Amino acid sequence: QVQLVESGGGLVAAGGSLMLSCAASGRAFSTYLLAWFRQAPGMEREFVGAIDKNGDYTHYTPSLKGRFTISRDNAKNTVYLQIDSLKLEDTAVYYCAASTGNIFFVDVGSYNFWGPGTQVTVSS
Numbered sequence: 001q002v003q004l005v006e007s008g009g010g011l012v013a014a015g016g017s018l019m020l021s022c023a024a025s026g027r028a029f030s031t032y033l034l035a036w037f038r039q040a041p042g043m044e045r046e047f048v049g050a051i052d053k054n055g056d057y058t059h060y061t062p063s064l065k066g067r068f069t070i071s072r073d074n075a076k077n078t079v080y081l082q083i084d085s086l087k088l089e090d091t092a093v094y095y096c097a098a099s100t101g102n103i104f105f106v107d108v109g110s111y112n113f114w115g116p117g118t119q120v121t122v123s124s
Helices: none
Strands: 002-007 010-013 018-026 033-039 046-051 058-060 068-073 078-083 092-099 118-123
Touching: 002 092, 018 033, 018 092, 018 118, 033 068, 033 078, 046 068, 046 078, 058 068, 078 092
Parallel strands: 010 118
Antiparallel strands: 002 018, 018 078, 033 046, 033 092, 046 058, 068 078, 092 118
């Protein structure tokens, strides 16, 4: 199995940018499809986007596409989430998740492994 740990969260002014990282250890990193989710207070966990095992293809929630960019570096066992033009509503805990499958599922239950999350707070 794989262990995931997110980092890079913090307090950011609206309009700013942030890059989150998710470092993995354990079983071969390149065998996992990786996704980012987020959960705002009182809300359900929401799919942000995902990247395939080789980093060739990505899929995003349509409302977030354009401001969010996912990339991965298999040599560093790390997946990234770049967030631009931050909005107040981007405030949430951001999680990375891993799946052994090959399909860009958007539901929480389709991902086998999760990190503990990193808090992103956007201020006005």
